[in-house]
Amino acid sequence: MTTSQPVAPPDYPESNRTTTRSPLGWRATLGILATLLLVTVLVFGSVALAILFIPGGRDIALPLLAVTLVVHATLMLLTLHWGLRRAGSGWHQMGLTQPTPRILHLLWQIPTIVLLLAAVQGTAFALTGETASNNDGIDTLFAGVGPLLVATTFVGVALLTPIWEEMVFRGLIYGGLRRRLGFLPATVLSAAAFALVHGIPILLPYLITAGIALAYLREFHTTLWAPITLHVTLNTFAAAVTLTAIQT
Numbered sequence: 001m002t003t004s005q006p007v008a009p010p011d012y013p014e015s016n017r018t019t020t021r022s023p024l025g026w027r028a029t030l031g032i033l034a035t036l037l038l039v040t041v042l043v044f045g046s047v048a049l050a051i052l053f054i055p056g057g058r059d060i061a062l063p064l065l066a067v068t069l070v071v072h073a074t075l076m077l078l079t080l081h082w083g084l085r086r087a088g089s090g091w092h093q094m095g096l097t098q099p100t101p102r103i104l105h106l107l108w109q110i111p112t113i114v115l116l117l118a119a120v121q122g123t124a125f126a127l128t129g130e131t132a133s134n135n136d137g138i139d140t141l142f143a144g145v146g147p148l149l150v151a152t153t154f155v156g157v158a159l160l161t162p163i164w165e166e167m168v169f170r171g172l173i174y175g176g177l178r179r180r181l182g183f184l185p186a187t188v189l190s191a192a193a194f195a196l197v198h199g200i201p202i203l204l205p206y207l208i209t210a211g212i213a214l215a216y217l218r219e220f221h222t223t224l225w226a227p228i229t230l231h232v233t234l235n236t237f238a239a240a241v242t243l244t245a246i247q248t
Contacts, residue, residue: 020178022172044072047064094224114233161235169211
């Protein structure tokens with residue numbers, strides 16, 4: 001007669017648990033980031049060459065750039081999917097986990113962060129005497145395309161871009177730094193990377209503060225859906241303000 005032995009609970013790997021730390025090593029992380037950079041260079045480099053050297057390219061520059069924003073965001077998501085699968089990971093392991101009721105804290109966190117961002121950038125404008133009126137390039141881009149392309153660009157900027165950017169900056173970069181350095185260094189370094197990559201000096205106070213707030217939401221909620229929600233809110237507001245401004 002055999003005696004039944006108690007069944008031990010499965011030993012789930014760290015990558016399957018709810019955590020703010022990336023399960024990827026540095027080699028895999030840097031490989032994915034390098035591939036994403038290559039995709040960006042190829043996409044926008046190809047568009048720039050087409051505009052400059054193809055006959056009539058400059059005549060379609062604005063709609064071409066508008067479509068490129070969506071194409072680029074889509075390719076970045078596909079590249080992330082491929083890179084994560086190749087590294088033996090996936091969206092869930094990187095932080096796209098099901099939110100808990102704790103997500104309701106966003107009802108006060110997002111308005112508070114938006115007010116903070118407005119105060120920080122407003123103070124920077126007041127101290128430097130600069131304004132945000134230098135965004136005429138964005139206005140021209142939207143003004144030069146029809147409603148369908150404006151809507152398509154809006155989807156790319158306000159919805160698709162926040163998802164891949166959060167996967168990169170709060171998933172790969174913050175998650176990797178969090179695993180090795182702890183919360184504060186990971187927050188500061190990932191926020192600095194987020195601000196520098198956007199390359200808009202006049203908005204550095206806003207971008208650094210936004211990067212810190214997004215990292216805080218990643219840590220507080222342990223799911224990337226929280227910073228994605230804030231990021232979508234900010235991009236939607238910025239795009240809506242831009243569209244309203246060029247139509248009045």
